[in-house]
Amino acid sequence: MKKYILYVGILLAGLLMGWLLFGESASKGDQHDPSGEVAESQLWTCSMHPQIMQPEAGDCPICGMDLIPAESGADGLAADQFKMTKNAMALANVQTAIVGAGEAGENKLKLSGKIKENEEANAVQASYFEGRVEKLGVSFTGETVKKGQLLATIYAPALVAAQQELITAASLKATQPALYKAVRNKLKLWKLSEGQIDQIETSGKVRENFPIYATVAGTVSEKMVQEGDYVKQGQPLFKIADLNSVWAVFDAYENQIPSLKVGQTVKITAKAYPNKEFEAKISFIDPRLNTSTRTLMVRATLQNKDATFKPGMFVEGNIDILGKQNDEVVVIPESAVLWTGKRSLVYIKESGDEPIFQLREVSLGTLGSGRYTVFSGLENGEEIVVNGAFTVDAAAQLMGKKSMMNQSGGKTMTGHEGHHPGSMGQETATELKIEWSATFEAEFKKVITAYFEMKDALVASDGALASAAAKNSLAPLKKLAKDKGLDESAKEYMAKLEQQYLTISQTGDLEKQRAEFVTLSDNMITIGANLKEISAPIYIQHCPMANINKGAYWLSMEKEVKNPYYGDSMLRCGSVVDSIK
Template structure:
């Protein structure tokens, strides 16, 4: 072939390629601008979509069966798949509530200031918190079993039933000790549990020191009698002082006044002296035996007055907000079908028992008939503190996800908004107090909200991937930039932020 013909064919082929590429480029530009290649401006007519009632994330262009569960796909209403809030003209937008800029749970139905002093920001009905409003087709809602309940005011009350342990009244427990060395010659109180009155004889003690003290007292008594008529007043006073010192010595060793008077009257030194009980109660513990040698300071008896007893009620940590000092309580014996014993909480201990993880609440009772016995278990019922006009929702509507608590608010027309809330007390009827995050009259989802939560998080992740973040290149910039100019470190950080 001659060279001119070859050049002519190459030029012809080049022209054809240029015309074809230009036509393709024009069609692409027209498509991006909203123009079809032949029909002019395209109108956004959504095609019919199909979804699974049990797996709403499955969306197809034609009918069939769900690849997960095998159920028949149902038609999806136009605008419900991946749609956000319906756009409205700005003149028709209506403010739903006002929210604090730094605390999304602090909402009010009128403008004002947040706890941090910042102006509240309006939230419109067609807006989503963080763009996470989701739309669910009515057919899908029915298949999911979505139920809602109103946010309403009610009085919260809780009756706490727990177990109690009867214990001794701590200020009414006593210890009796020997104050001098000696031998126990005889025991008058020789049984544990024996009732002891104040002044009741406990034991007879022989001690050489007590014998010497009696002799010294008699000597001081005779000396005083001889010197009391002395013409020298100081000598008479000295005799009286010596007698008083001997008397105090005997009293300090728990020798009674009656025994000292008998010693003065008879003038005879006794081998043993009787020790009397300075307290009233029952013998809780006995460590004294006849013939035993005891030393000064050794404990002989433990007495406890059980005419008044304490009851320790175990309160779990989550029940503490319902309990306060002064509240009424009742105690019933498990083996007696009779009237309950009424009392009130006198003290709440400021620590938690490490084994039971409970806090002790103390009740005090009169026990003159000894019906309540120490270490006995009883049933305790406490009427908890009532909370008036609390904003409440069903407890099953709150999703606990780590540090946050979320509910889904029904906005109508199949739209649902996730809302972070702060909760308070919870009663046994299944309602929980909402301190921040909801308004009275709103409706919240009480079932299938976990599927809502998954859909909301999926939408949020997709939005993060579609929206370029500050400091990162957009998708168009990434396509236009050469591959060698992309920063690998930036891509890794971007992926970490997304997930």
């Protein structure tokens, strides 16, 4: 009996010891400590490089500065990050791409040009004596001539007299050798050969008409005389081009200059031979910039013994961009870039399947084949928005995040560099409260139609026509400003549009009209993006050199760029950056 009592006592003692040792710590473990979770979810960033996000404190891998705690909102995102719904992205056709995931060979510079005669191989056939053109051996421009071929026959009175002197001097050469030699040399100065001079001396007869022979072989590029014309000594008769080699002459813009150097290989294609590619070397880069077109001339020499290339033929040149090796070069599509004056921005999609975005400033290099080289701000492997960047920016504005207009974030939309769609400074297109009734839509389409007429007038540099087109918008704009479906901010928006159209209508000065057209276009893009129904895409186009190099946008019904800020002087300067569909 005592034995069982002892066993029970030992068991109870063991239970008591277990409770004393583990019961207190277990009860503590049941309590919820949120600090641990906060610590686990805390991200660390760099004040100089906000794209850096690390799970723990340390040094920035780029600049070495101490990382700081990243601010996050209630949704767990960093201060400058925001999230879009997948449905909104699909409706706005927002597309992303991985940087550096494109095809090899995208890092090229594309130039347009023409085939021209090689001026170094050209020759001018001139008359060596004064006289009358009796007969031409060349009938038309473009005729091929050989060296030594008869080009023309000329009657030269002075040469007739010189021949008579030679015949007389020949009879006295034994007694007056110096005179005889001087007369022969005189004929040589008129480019008569030794054989011709000997023939005159031997025959003792004076020739009235003298031939002019081609000194080079080639193609007659210009015929400068007709039969019966009187010509002076040294006057050009024909221009002969040797087309065995030709020049491919390209126009390069200012921002493309750093990627070019003499000796660089150019791969040339021509519309006449779409399946062939020809190689040449850059032989000359013009040190002077054309102030009208803001381009300079780049020249490459092509061998043309089989007459493949014809002067005047359009060609295209592809050049590998200089700088980094191909595997290190960072290139992005032109459509990914948002311009705000001096800054160029892109939207980064954070890693993962969630549509989380953040604005990033980048430093860009040259533009070629619709792609920019990136000097800093991006690395290969990062995912960026390549289509619908304006829509993503509008979402950032609505959420009070950093955007094109607002570098510091927040809802305030005042003060920004340069111009861009949505720069009225009050509302974004998605914030305007407009009831798009059939009447409102019809009136606003009248405004858009007049806008395109005004744009075409500025392209044609016709100030009077631009003024007339602006006047056509005033009546519908007055109706729109009184529309009952608008709130006060939207009415103010329409009133400002009316004032801008009025300013353009009251002046015929192209410079003033184009300056006003910058902000007018921004505002038209903002409100035009809200149109419910359009029959065809409206393209948003951008010129980085307009508005005193701050850049400017405009709307166009055509995908082909026709610059309203420069007209003929820089008609093709610009690109399509987005569209309203």
